[in-house]
Amino acid sequence: MRIRLLLALCLATSALAQQTPLPDAPAPAPQLLLAAASSSETSSSTYPADPPSYGLYPTGDEPSSAKPEPKAKPVVLDADGKPIPLELQQPQRILGFMPNFRSVSGGSKPPPPGFRYNFKVATRQAFDYSSFVFLAITSASAEGIDSHPVLGKGVPGFYAYTWRGFLDKTDGTYLSAWLLPSILHEDTRFYALGRGHSIPIRTLYVISRQGVTRTYGGRQTPNIAGLGGKVLTQVISRYYYPSGSSDFEVLATKFGYSAMRDVIFSSIREFYPDIAAHYIRRHREKLAARDAALSGIPLATNSPPESSSASEISAAHL
Numbered sequence: 001m002r003i004r005l006l007l008a009l010c011l012a013t014s015a016l017a018q019q020t021p022l023p024d025a026p027a028p029a030p031q032l033l034l035a036a037a038s039s040s041e042t043s044s045s046t047y048p049a050d051p052p053s054y055g056l057y058p059t060g061d062e063p064s065s066a067k068p069e070p071k072a073k074p075v076v077l078d079a080d081g082k083p084i085p086l087e088l089q090q091p092q093r094i095l096g097f098m099p100n101f102r103s104v105s106g107g108s109k110p111p112p113p114g115f116r117y118n119f120k121v122a123t124r125q126a127f128d129y130s131s132f133v134f135l136a137i138t139s140a141s142a143e144g145i146d147s148h149p150v151l152g153k154g155v156p157g158f159y160a161y162t163w164r165g166f167l168d169k170t171d172g173t174y175l176s177a178w179l180l181p182s183i184l185h186e187d188t189r190f191y192a193l194g195r196g197h198s199i200p201i202r203t204l205y206v207i208s209r210q211g212v213t214r215t216y217g218g219r220q221t222p223n224i225a226g227l228g229g230k231v232l233t234q235v236i237s238r239y240y241y242p243s244g245s246s247d248f249e250v251l252a253t254k255f256g257y258s259a260m261r262d263v264i265f266s267s268i269r270e271f272y273p274d275i276a277a278h279y280i281r282r283h284r285e286k287l288a289a290r291d292a293a294l295s296g297i298p299l300a301t302n303s304p305p306e307s308s309s310a311s312e313i314s315a316a317h318l
Helices: 002-019 030-042 115-126 127-147 156-186 201-207 224-237 248-295
Strands: 211-215 220-222
Touching: 115 156, 127 156, 156 224, 201 220, 201 248
Parallel strands: none
Antiparallel strands: 211 220
16 A cells, blocks of 8 residues: 555656756856857867966976077187197197197197195096006006016016006106196196297107206296106016116116107197197188088088187087
8 A cells, every 4th residue: 555655646746847948048248248258269270278287387488399509619728818829729638538738829828837736636637537547558568568578578577567557657647747846836737839930840840848847936947846747657666576676777678668758749749739720720610511401591602710719619529
């Protein structure tokens, strides 16, 4: 009986709901209709509309995805504030590897030498990574040609040559670049003669630097610090080389090799900037020709040569 009453009540309720109409949705205001119509007319060509931005940065202040332009190379200036030509710039490293910390670019005003400055430069020179590479090469060659038979062969011989060679190099650097120059007030840095002189004159100048250097005041003086440092290095080496490797003849030979290495390296420091400047300008000419070909603009063939001005590359990148 109760079930029949529930069914009858449900049927009556559904019939009433079908006869009662649902209320209409509220009509939009006239202003909203006008705004919607105008919006649909103006944005019909770009439909669907762009979604709103929810970025972390204000509009217009977003970080650019483009790569930043490389910074201009610093220009090396002389004592008067003028750019130093490429041919007179001494790089910190020759070919990006060989240390050249004790060379002065032509026309520049280097830091004044002294105990503290000389010690810093000597330490940087003695413990530069390239020095250990050259030490390994010279030790291997000395072991290979059996320069000192008493030091042995193979791995033990290479070790014996290496640590003794390290002491030779370190003693010589500190004596010739720090202690003696600071006591005697000798500026043993290399000042290249540079362009404007013939190759033979520049070669003789390089050789003469073994016996002549500058004082702190800029005057020419005998290179007592440089030569004395080499002599003292050989004298000190008698305490850690075997007796058969510390004879006067052997020490004199080592002194001669040391002087010869200095002459070779000074020759590189004298002529390297000229060679580097030549190839840098050739590279620039190729880049200019390539850019002209890509842009379709004929490259002028009678243009004056590029001057060594503020556009010159830094000596650190020679």
